[in-house]
Amino acid sequence: MAEGFDAERRSFLYHHLKGRGGIVKLQAEDLERYDANIYSHLAAMNRGRTEPITLRYFQYLAALYAEIFLDRYFNHRAQMLADLKSFVRERNAAKIPGEPLDEEFIESDLNKLACWMATGSGKTLLLHLNYYQFMHYARMQSDNILLTTPNEGLSEQHLRELVASGIPGRRFDLHSDGLFSGGRNVVQVIEITKLVEEKRGGGVSVPVEAFEGNNLIFVDEGHKGSGGETWRRYREALGETGFTFEYSATFGQALSAARNDPLTAEYGKAIYFDYSYRYFYGDGFGKDFRILNLQEESRREQTEMLLLGNLLSFYEQLRIYQERADELRPYNLEKPLWIFVGSTVNAVYSENRVKRSDVLTVARFLHHVLKNKDEWVIQGIQKLLEGKSGLTTQDGSDIFAGRFATLRDTGLSASELYADILVRIFHAQAGGSLHLCDIRSSAGELGLKASGADDYFGLIYIGDTAEFKKLVENDRAGIVLEEDVLSGSLFEELNRRDSKTNILIGAKKFMEGWNSWRVSTMGLLNIGRKEGSQIIQLFGRGVRLRGKHNSLKRSTALEESPPPWIKLLETLNIFAVRANYMAQFRDYLEREGVETEEPVELQLSIWTNEQFLKRGLVVPRLEEGHEFKHESILLLEVDPAVRVAVDLSVKAQTIESGAAGLQAAELRGGTVRPIPPDKLTLVDWEQVYLDLLAYKERKGLQNLVIRPEVLPDIIKKGNYTLVADEAVTGPRSFAERSLLQEAVTRILRKYIDGFYRQRREKWEKQHLVYKTLDKNDLNLAFNRELVREGSEGTYILKIRKSEAELIKAIVKLRADLDRLCKQETAELPRLYFDRHLYLPLLLEKSDKLSAVPPGLADSEAKFVKDLKEYWEKEKDKSLQGKELFLLRNLSRGKGVGFFEESGFYPDFILWVIDRQSQRLVFIEPHGMLHAKAYIYDEKARLHERLPGLAKAIAQRSKNLKKEITLDSFIISATPYNDLYQYYDDGTWDMKKFAEKHILFPQRCGEYDYIRIILSAS
Amino acid sequence: MSRTRRQSAATASNAGGLARYVRLENRLVLLARLNSLLGYKSPKVWPRALMLRGGASFIIT
Structure with a gap:
């Protein structure tokens, strides 16, 4: 789905929704008006920005839902209330016994909207859009506009971002006259915790009277922490005259979904959009994550082995980053950084009257790595590479089994890898001791250096360096203490491209509010339950990814086959030692809808019909080495x-x-x-x-x-x-x-x-030239780079580990080629059509597995089934003397495409050949959603352009044995009764559409779209 | 803790968190109404396979 607005300033989503036809229950002019409103609000927000914001599809939908609600709230409130009441009645009537019933809406329910959006998905942007939307619809200006935040850092951030979007904002001052302070339409920002303090302290009371009247309240993460209850009381005190927008990434944590939970009922009636982390991650945003947690009872050797695994994972990332720098550039990945976060504010704390320090634990580990006493590091690396670390999962397999493939592929021995680790991570030619250097110009910073090295490889960033140094002095590990009066702050340089700091160790306080795209590996030490929410924040920041074209997406979500090693850099590795919170953390992720179970990857090679490839089928492809833009x-x-x-x-x-x-x-x-x-x-x-x-x-x-x-x-x-x-x-x-x-x-x-x-x-x-189709064509050789043996294209299947029966069934099926290719069975939904150039042809049906490339969608599968049926019926009749071949055409980077700017890759290539000629038909069974007039519909008009193109290509192609013609058809997913109304002049009948190579997937009576495709010439 | 006990605790947690999420999605009645105006079902039919596209994993020893 294209995002943004077209040359006529209509959003692509507007076209999409319009194309859905009668199932959209909004009036066309309303949809148009909402789209125009969103455009103009976005224009207002972009006015002062050097880099304009483009709305992602889910941000647009959230804005559209707010438009629908606000329009009705301000212009047809009684009607909306009646409609919602009737909707609830119908829903409740359809529920099964025992299922919680929805509460009836009352008018005061309409005074609040809540938006559930994952961290990093643009909550703030939505808040700004909602501001403009509210201003647009509210007939009276609001007396007060308040934005409450969880902490001061976020308040400051909000103030800066309000300015960027052209919204007047100021800090709220309890001591000034609240009414009209700062002028009308000014957003006043205040931390929710301040309201709590004022109340509890009994000092200056919250001047609720200042908020009497027509108020607009924005709440950012209102239910988080201790602020939750306070906020609820506060909001109630505001009365019914105000309107509230609430935003949270974690409603899943706050709401229990219990049958009689009033909070859930309340938010169920207020949440107008859900783009929780599940959707965010599922759409490909943010990094993958891999979390390994070692339980409390772990022995010291196990801890060191886990840390060594951590080191090796980080080294693998760093090595790939450095070795593949040129290829990585388009993916906007930053130099990997390994961070350690300790539990306490101070580096040194007491436990059972003994002074302890998580920071010291890590420093000792790094010292041990540099010393490499009795070659323990080399032996450890060897074990890790072999998947024999001794750390096992619940099912008994080694937690590092199968990892470090790129390191094993180098062919380097464990000692050679260790030598390279010293150079790349520690900037050292040889081992030695760890040197801890107090950087005098920058309080709280201790630089980490290897003996004899010129550059710091790491940084300890804590508050109490003096006490920590004392602890190091008394420690027998042999870490060397020094002072550095020359160097500047390493912390401030962490986000610079030339930063040589690879490791950052700090108490969590210093990580709060810190942002970096670099974090690739995270070590957590002794994190208990009470630190959980802060770790979640760290996690939220750690999984952020800039991505190709600043898309914020993983490469696997953007391309069918990105370089396989990129995944290593697009994964946040979290290693936790004695982090008892992790079980809760897992629950947290699940409550936001995230599957935390590791999938199993299976390769499924296709069978290519080599007899078909001998028939001289051709495809138009660019001559190698040519690119228009260059x-x-x-x-x-x-x-x-x-x-x-x-x-x-x-x-x-x-x-x-x-x-x-x-x-x-x-x-x-x-x-x-x-x-x-x-x-x-x-x-x-x-x-x-x-x-x-x-x-x-x-x-x-x-x-x-x-x-x-x-x-x-x-x-x-x-x-x-x-x-x-x-x-x-x-x-x-x-x-x-x-x-x-x-x-x-x-x-x-x-x-x-x-x-x-x-x-x-x-x-x-x-x-363009005609190339004879062979097994190396990218439509047939997909994922071949991932397969070590053989030369067939290969599906990559991912299945949840717990689906053991399914995995077994697919493994069995894989071994039975005949059944795999010629039967259609439930464990792996697929289609059998023997004229397709390869088999199996997977379907996108199962919710238990995913495939790359993805299986056929419903509309695509329907076309294949219809074609199969027609072929079987007509091959000895109307199609006698002809042969027919079908190939699924993959998308950009693999398939045959047209109009590079808009990226049109028809889903299928169909060859119809006889003795004299070869006819190639490009078939796109998707949409007629964006176009209004045929003359400007480039995809539909492709068939007009193809004859000329075919002639030109033929002139340049050598040894053509047959006359080759090119053709194309669109199969409209939009029913005729909807499409004709808005397409072109609104008078086209099905015949006229067919003349223009736009078909509807119908096969009845006179109209058979397959026959039209096959009989056209 | 024996392996069996740990395993069953993890499985229980696994079921609990996700089940709660699904139940909660079913309670979002305003969203369901707005979705229906655009012709979408609610909660959106969202194949679990989507989550598999990524490679997220969570291992507790």
């Missing part, structure tokens, strides 16, 4: 062949952001009218140019050069159609001038799209 520099120029249409008539409202703030202007109706040349002087061309540069950047058109002087020429001489009101082309006021600006920008954006596409197509005609 080979062709394009200068944007006037080209009458590029046709553009912009329709401003349907938009209800447009917004201009400028020095005077947001200005809205109504647009009604419109006719086709060009922009008079004399009106072009009213356009701010510099702004248009900047908008287009940003558009070009966003679309990744790096080989396109835009000169500012060509832009007015394109409008004067270009081939565009503008449907708009007179006010747009002949503005009479400042607000109307903004409409003209909008129209010009839209025309030029679309012009750029069309211009770029035409140039690319021209270039492709010169560089």
Whole structure:
């Protein structure tokens, strides 16, 4: 699903929802209005930003749900209440006995919305959107707008972010006159804990009276910690006149879902969006994580072995990062950092009257590694590589079994790896002692260095360095203490690219509020229950990932086959020693819907029909070594062949952001009218140019050069159609001038799209050739790089470890090729169609396993089944003398694609061959969701372009034995009765759609879409 | 602690956390109404397989 807004400033999600047709129960004009509102609120938030925000699909949906709610709340409240009551009645009637019933809505329930969003998914952004949305719908301005936060650090952060989104904000001051303080619409920020202190202290009471009236309250993590109960009392005191938005990443922790739990009932009626960690992680955001916990009763040797495993994991990450630096660059991964977090605020604490220090435990371990007495490190590394660490899981297998594959692949011995560890992690040529250097210029910092090394490899960052040094002095381990009067702060340099610090050890206090993309390995020591919530925060920050194109996603979520070793760097390893909280932590993750069970990976090789490959099937592919973006520099120029249409008539409202703030202007109706040349002087061309540069950047058109002087020429001489009101082309006021600006920008954006596409197509005609399909084609060789033996494409299946029966059944099935390929059985849902070039053809049906590449979705499977049925019926009749072959076409990077900018990879390639000819048909059984008019629907019109392309490719391809034709069809997932209403001029019948190669998956009477595909030529 | 006892404790926790999550999702009635306006079922049918796409693991010895 594409995110963001198209050249006409309609979101792609809007098109998607519209394409769902009659099942969407909102009026089309309401959906349009909500979309326009979200666009304008986002524009307001982006006005002051150098890097504009693009809404992720779930952020857009959350904003849309808030729009629906607020529109009804402010404009049709009684109707909404009645609707919700009736909805609850219907739901309750459908529940099975024993299932908790939903409570009826009462009017005061409507005064609160709550949003459940994972850490890192953009809660703050939603808060800002909700602010603008509320302001838009509220007829009266709010008397007070309050934002409560869990702590001061977050208050400061909120204030900064409010400013960035153009929202006035200030700190709340209990001592000032609360009413109107700071002006209207100003968000006043206060920590919820402060309210608690004031109440309990009996000093200055919370001036609830200051909040009488029409208030708007935003609550960030209101139920967390001790603030929860206080907040509830406080909110009740605010009365019924206010409106509250609450945001939390962890509603799963706060709500019990028990049958009679009033809190759950309350939030059940308030939560308007759920994008909890399960969805966030499931969508591919954030790092993977691997958590290993050693229980309390562990012996010292076991602890050291776990720490050594920790060291080796970190070394593996660092080594990959350094060895594969060039290949890693697009993935935006930072240099790995290994952090240790201790339980107490101070480095030294007392336990059973004995002074203890977790920090010292780690320092001793590092010292032991550097000393390598009796070669214990080398022996330990050997054991770890062999998966014989002696640390076992509950089922008896070694916790490191199968790990460190990239290290084993180097062929280096354990002693060679140790030598490399010294160099890469410790910056040392040889072992020795650990040197602890008090960095005088920076309080609380102790640098860690190996004997004879020039650079610090690590940093201890604690409060009480003096006491800790005393402990080290009295310790017999032999750690050397020094002073450093020259170096500056290592902590401040941690996030710099050239930082040589690989290890950070600190008490948890110093980790709070600290952010770094670098954390890749985390060691937890003696973390007890009460520290749990802070560790969860650390976890939340540790799993953040910048990702390719700053997508925040793991590479596996972006590409079908990213380099396999990237996974190592996109995984947060957590090693815990005596961390008794971990069981609760696991429960915490599960309450947010996260599966914590390790999946088992199975490889399933495909069987390729080699007889079919001997039939000389061809595919159009680019000549090797050619890439449009690298080979062709394009200068944007006037080209009458590029046709553009912009329709401003349907938009209800447009917004201009400028020095005077947001200005809205109504647009009604419109006719086709060009922009008079004399009106072009009213356009701010510099702004248009900047908008287009940003558009070009966003679309990744790096080989396109835009000169500012060509832009007015394109409008004067270009081939565009503008449907708009007179006010747009002949503005009479400042607000109307903004409409003209909008129209010009839209025309030029679309012009750029069309211009770029035409140039690319021209270039492709010169560089595409027919290649004979063989087993090395990327559509057949998927995941081959992961398989050590054999040359077949391979599915990677992931199955939950506890599904032992299923794993057994699939392993058995794997060994029975005939059954695997020719039967359709339940343990592994698949389709058997013997004209597909490989088997099995997996289906995306099971909730117990996942496959890469993923199985066929329902619409794709339907097409294959229909084709199979038709083939079996007609092969000796209408298809006599013809042969038919099918191949699933994979997506970007593997499959055959068109329109690189928008990435169109039809799902199937179908070959129909006879003695003289070979006809290739590209089939896309997905959507007709975005397009409104056929003439501008590039995917649907692909079939028009293909004959010319086929001719050009044939001229350059050698030794073609048959005439080759290319064709394409779209199979609309949107039913005809919905699609025809908004597609093109709204009059198309099914025949007309078929003429334009748009089909509906129906096979009845006269209409059989498979027959149309196979009989077209 | 014997291996058997530990194992059963872990399994119980496993069932508890996830089951609670699923039950809670079923209580989100406002969200269910909003989803239904856009033609979506609620709680969204979300194959557990989705979680398997990642490689998260949690091992307690």
